[in-house]
Amino acid sequence: MPITIRQLLDDPQLKLVTVYDGGGETLDNGVIWVHPTDVVNAARYAEPGEVLLTCSTNFPLESMGNVNDLSLLKRDLRKMGLPTSIKNPQEAYARLYMQYVADLSRAGVLAIGFGVGIKHDRIPQALTDAVRQHHMVLFEVPVEINFSQIVKTVLRAQAEESENLQRVMYAAQRELFEASNAAEPIESVVDACARLTGGWAAFARPEGDIVAISNQVMHRQASDLIHQLIRARSQSGSRQKTMFGSAKSRGQYCVCAVEHDGTLLGMIVVMADRTESGGALLRSVDIAAADALACALPRRMNEYRMRSRLRAIVIEQIMAGRAEAGAAFAGELWRWRLRFPVCVYCFECAHDDGRMLDLLDSMIADEAIYGQVNGLMWIVTGHEYALHVERFVSDQLSDGEYGRAESGSMPMLAEACREAQQNLRLRCASGRDGVVDMPAHELVSPGIAQLYAKELFSPLGALTDDDRASLIGTLRTALATAFNVGATATRLGVHRHTVENRLGKLERLLGLDFSKESDRVKVWIACSFMRDGAMSTLR
Template sequence: MSHEKPPRPDEEVRHSSVTVAALVAMPGLGLVVRAGESALDRPVRWVHTSELDDPVPYLEGGELLLTTGLKLGKGKEKLRQYVHRLADAGVAGLGIGVGLTYDEVPQTLVEAAAERSLPLLEVPQPTPFIAISKAVTAALAAEQYRAVTTSFEAQEELTRAALGKDGTAAVVGRLASRLGGWAALYDASGAVVVAAPDWASRRAGRLRPEVERLRAQPAPASMALQGDSPEDQGTQDYVVLQSLGADRRARGFLAVGTEDRLSSGERYVVNAAVALLTLTLERSRDLRRAEDRMRTALLRLVLAGETVIAKEVAGALLGGLPQGPVRVLMAEGDGLADLGDRAEQAAARTGEPLLLAPEGDRLVLVAVDGGMVHQVCTDLATDLETVAVGISAPTTLESAGAAAAEAERALAVALRSGRRSVDHAEVGAGSLLPLLGDEAVQAFAEGLLRPLREHDRTSRGDLEASLRAWLSRHGQWDAAAADLGVHRHTLRYRMRRVEELLGRTLDDADVRMELWMALRASGD
């Protein structure tokens, strides 16, 4: 698979019926082919007249160049170089007007043109160059008119398909038929939704890496590439990939493959299909906001325990709520939109009921326990590395309110520890000590212990170490004094001094707990 550069001007008109052969066949012009018979099917994009010995700087490629050879003379090498320069410039053909400079086309020009397979035409004296220009202009205008008419017909056909049953699939099918190739529609995750004809599904699937690269770009974006045809017989097809979306978020992707590069008319048809599919996939922002508000209200009903009312509303809005064991997932971070899209796509593919709604700067989901949505969310959190997910324990829909609190606690642990996803079961099975690294806890510890540390820096005694030893020995005076190497009366004095400096009594279990946690949070 290779990425393609934009087509050259002569490639833009490869389907043009205005060819060198068509000009030769036009009655009244009297053009005679002197060389390059095998290349007469070259399209002519314009007619240019020049008597310069080097007109190449003024050419774009695809022109039929007309000249009387006024400044060329009869030098063989000069004539040969003239033909080679034109062939390198990509002209469609060379017309030599006879009767002025030359009585007949020089043999050197004939030989050089034959060598380069460049169509060489003899223009008889009675035929003015302007007549050839008018003929080409009229033919191009007629062709452009036909292309526009055909494009409008194609747009009407695609529009009718979009308005019919299963509109997206119908549009893809009609598009493939119009192009004489294949077409495929992907969802926002890059999975193939529909392809036409049927064999194109495999071809479209092989483009997944390219679709992933396009996903990384703001929509709309496109790329053109070339790769093996679906028959895998060494031929190549030309593929255009286009993201579908109007607000920088890709709602899907369209791929079209043809035997040759798209003509301007075919690109118009593809653009019409892109617009229709975008309108189908991209709902209005107001509608999405309204749906978000409805989902949020529904979620709050569920979390408040009003499941009877929620089920009645969800039956019309969502087709139902998750049944059986469910989990509440709470996500926070920069990739919530992508996470929500992937969750909805997973639910659509598997038929799992899902309740999903934004709640402030978080996304809350009520999903089937162990289902595809559950798996997608945990996997995607790891892939994105910008989202953290907290997951509740399995529960019933009626107990979703308590499960939401579990998910929120698990999310707090994930955010504090830098982990991508945390299950509530892990919170209960773990230790509180890792949570002491939180900056707010450390600040509390520093403030609580500051009086003792200031005393130890300016006065004799080691109150902080004495407090740590006493607490670690659960208030046993003899054991703590032995650890410190002091008499128990000395330790008793130090503990009274600790109480004085802190303004707290060590007889209070809560005070002892806070002091022990502060000592652990500030390090041993």
């Protein structure tokens, strides 16, 4: 906070005398500059927030006692753009000072310091009347006080203020970088920004979605400011990095893009009450916060992607019937351990939608394991926590469609996953997709289909690896061509008689007749649920 008019007037070494305090809280305004000048049109050179010092040597005496005072009055009236015809010198004198003060007030001058004893023995009454009408501070400067002493006092205060501000800024930068190393860097940095500026702060994704905000009441205003920067970046070809300004209220805001290697990671906005420092601290805090997040987020994002992949692997192991192998990783990722009986849930979730994982981390990490696999989010939890998970899922899904199944033991967990997925499909039957959009293999019970495939293809186990591979390759190609012998031969690059011989051998080994539609469906189901690698182990 720069030196205020009150502090300047209270300095005992300056011996300044307050003539009029401006009314209200005018004395508590900060002094931006001190401008000594005696010119009549000083308002042309004035700036908002300054204190004007004058001895009014160019003004005539109020008594009009000198022979030159009348000509000086006409000259000054002309300079101020006022009529020069003088019927009553005292009225013209009062009009001159009224215009003088009015121009200074419009220019933003806060106070006038009048030096007595140089030309004027006392402050003219016309000046006192004018400052009272325009609510401007007026103080008397005694003859023994040089104007330079007042200027130096303000300069020293400004230098101290600048040094203090730099010290505060450096401390704020250190605090923000420490906050970026917290377990939740975005939330920690946002809270630190709000605390350091005495206002509020928010962070948004590159698309403009608010991720964290220190004051939920300001959500709409934060979103509006962030989208202003998004539009500005779009118009400037992503060159604009920051946006600073004043709101309709007394607040000032700063919005800053968070970038790493040319990639936009998000935007952070900070808003606080307007200060006499011109928002320097606010801007410094926001830019430092953006720098801190630009360093922290890429590392956190890599860790997040790795953890997400490990979580997906655990779910994949469970779905593949290797729940014990998946459970071995679970201890590194979640605090909850698999305790049977359990409930399995699944619902549709886009691959790139990290927000759902963020919510799961913050709300159910203590009582569940979860991960994304093939566009579905999977949650496994104990019976005692099932209702909480169901409420959470229902609140997060607009359509409320999720699949559910139960498992009482580790070996049955994979089957519970399949039941949950089928349950999800059934719930979607009357929804936006319907059962007609289900993949064909999901219409069949995977467990039964796998057992059937293993038994059907068991006779192939007695063949050599080459014979088995050629027969299976021919069968899969024939299925892809609807058992068109000519098309199958073309794709395989063999003679059609070779295809006929191989299919005949398969019919004999498998006990099927490929001319029958039902047998073709059976072999299609078997091939859909048994990979070539599994067939190669048949014995």
